[in-house]
């Protein structure tokens with residue numbers, strides 16, 4: 093018996109086994125967002141169906157919204173119809189909606205774990221590929237398309253094929269200035285963006301156990317950039333302490349019963365994985381991407397690679413294309429590359445600890461002339477907590493814009509766009525061509541690294557700015 | 560969902576690896592304001608960053624802009640096609656442009672599932688075979704080939720028939736144009752039964 097947590101979670105959720113590798117799987121939690129649910133609601137209406145379990149469903153409006161102070165659902169024209177439709181749909185179908193004026197508002201993957209809506213051992217879906225984030229608290233969470241959103245609305249179940257399991261072990265203790273973001277970028281850089289295809293990744297090892305929950309969410313968040321639809325981190329004492337008392341987490345005897353079940357689910361004594369890989373974090377250096385795929389990543393003290401250095405012809409061609417698109421020269425150190433925009437936010441790195449790490453670098457310094465720098469908290473609760481700690485002042489005094497929660501520049505949404513040819517350094521998860529706007533040039537890095545670049549005006553080693 | 564039985568048409572080569580869904584169906588299109596982009600049909604957004612320059616004019620060297628490949632019905636692609644975001648618009652933009660089969664060595668998991676949900680066939684084939692097909696089509700006059708799902712073969716001018724297989728349930732639902740939701744709802748009683756039992760076992764999930 094393979095006996096991994098995924099195997100046990102799978103067994104707990106099989107409604108019906110079709111005997112051909114497929115099973116009907118129960119969905120415990122569904123978080124809908126406005127960008128991918130419109131057609132699903134329309135489909136329900138046409139078919140005369142309802143949302144069968146509104147008690148297991150919530151919604152948010154996070155992608156297509158302005159993040160400027162005083163915004164409304166109609167502040168950004170191109171998304172206005174979708175935003176208003178989401179509001180109407182949730183009302184009509186009885187789905188609790190955390191809209192922009194709600195205390196629970198925020199980017200779907202930031203809000204889910206914070207509320208305790210995401211729980212260990214739960215099947216958790218959302219029409220968004222970064223749903224895997226919620227694996228950071230031990231949920232089996234994955235992104236689905238709009239057709240499947242409609243199926244979950246109507247049936248609370250999906251036809252699934254069991255994914256293979258891959259255990260990624262992180263050893264060693266990362267040094268100062270090295271964060272969860274660097275760990276996951278290093279994994280993707282080493283094994284490639286398609287290494288996880290068909291798998292659920294179980295992130296493990298001492299360096300993962302040592303991470304607080306917010307760091308774990310950053311790791312799981314980028315499972316999709318590793319090719320995996322889901323990523324799980326075993327629920328442990330850190331997880332229980334984080335979830336206990338959250339508004340949507342179980343309480344009293346139900347909590348005790350849940351914890352007993354979770355302890356069994358995540359007991360890995362006899363677990364056998366289809367594949368095991370590892371990463372050593374002790375020698376890890378802050379990471380930054382140079383190309384148009386998250387696997388195009390190097391250490392901050394390295395030079396832009398020469399495409400000729402890639403043995404694989406395909407990779408070589410992609411590297412050549414990427415260097416042209418990014419306007420970089422092989423052999424030149426990546427540190428020192430001038431930037432136009434610094435973006436701190438997104439479901440990868442828009443949590444309180446991310447903002448705190450960036451603020452530590454920014455405190456008492458100024459954003460370099462000519463650089464547009466913005467902080468977009470991942471959720472309303474993040475914004476409130478950061479303001480309570482005075483972090484907004486640190487950012488504003490340095491010359492950062494301080495925004496309302498939303499996806500913003502991660503996906504060129506809500507009017508926050510990187511103009512053609514401009515270079516941004518960003519705490520988000522995708523450096524694809526056109527992701528932050530047509531002809532935008534994106535470098536991915538940790539919040540502290542982005543903060544350091546905003547101050548220096550160029551990509552730079554944050555470790556020199558930390559005391 | 561339309562039935563997928565035998566598809567005959569032009570196959571366009573885009574053999575690059577890791578073509579992501581942002582590239583297939585970007586949220587912004589070059590040379591257009593966000594408002595204009597939002598109003599474009601999905602077919603006009605397909606590969607927009609590759610198809611158009613900063614003035615929204617066509618890039619003549621992009622494969623789907625070449626006269627030979629306009630109106631392609633299939634794509635030949637590299638590994639990990641459709642990686643990235645879950646946006647089903649990636650599948651819809653291909654289908655609305657008349658493309659209902661992508662042949663690649665591997666696919667992003669979500670794109671792969673989204674394809675079947677909509678009747679687009681994501682066909683896995685070894686890279687070497689795909690390169691052979693691309694080379695043969697390059698030599699042919701019309702770049703046309705046939706995907707015969709009924710018989711499970713690809714017919715490419717100048718090559719022996721290439722057999723392929725996909726899971727039988729996937730094949731049947733494409734052949735019959737079956738709708739997945741209808742299939743799931745046939746098990747409604749079992750779903751309700753499961754929830755009743757599970758509420759006793761894992762009450763915290765439902766409270």
Ligand code: SF4
Pocket residue numbers: 155199200201220222438439440498499502503520521
């Ligand atoms: S922050 Fe970016 S990656 Fe995360 S959900 Fe929003 S658009 Fe997607």
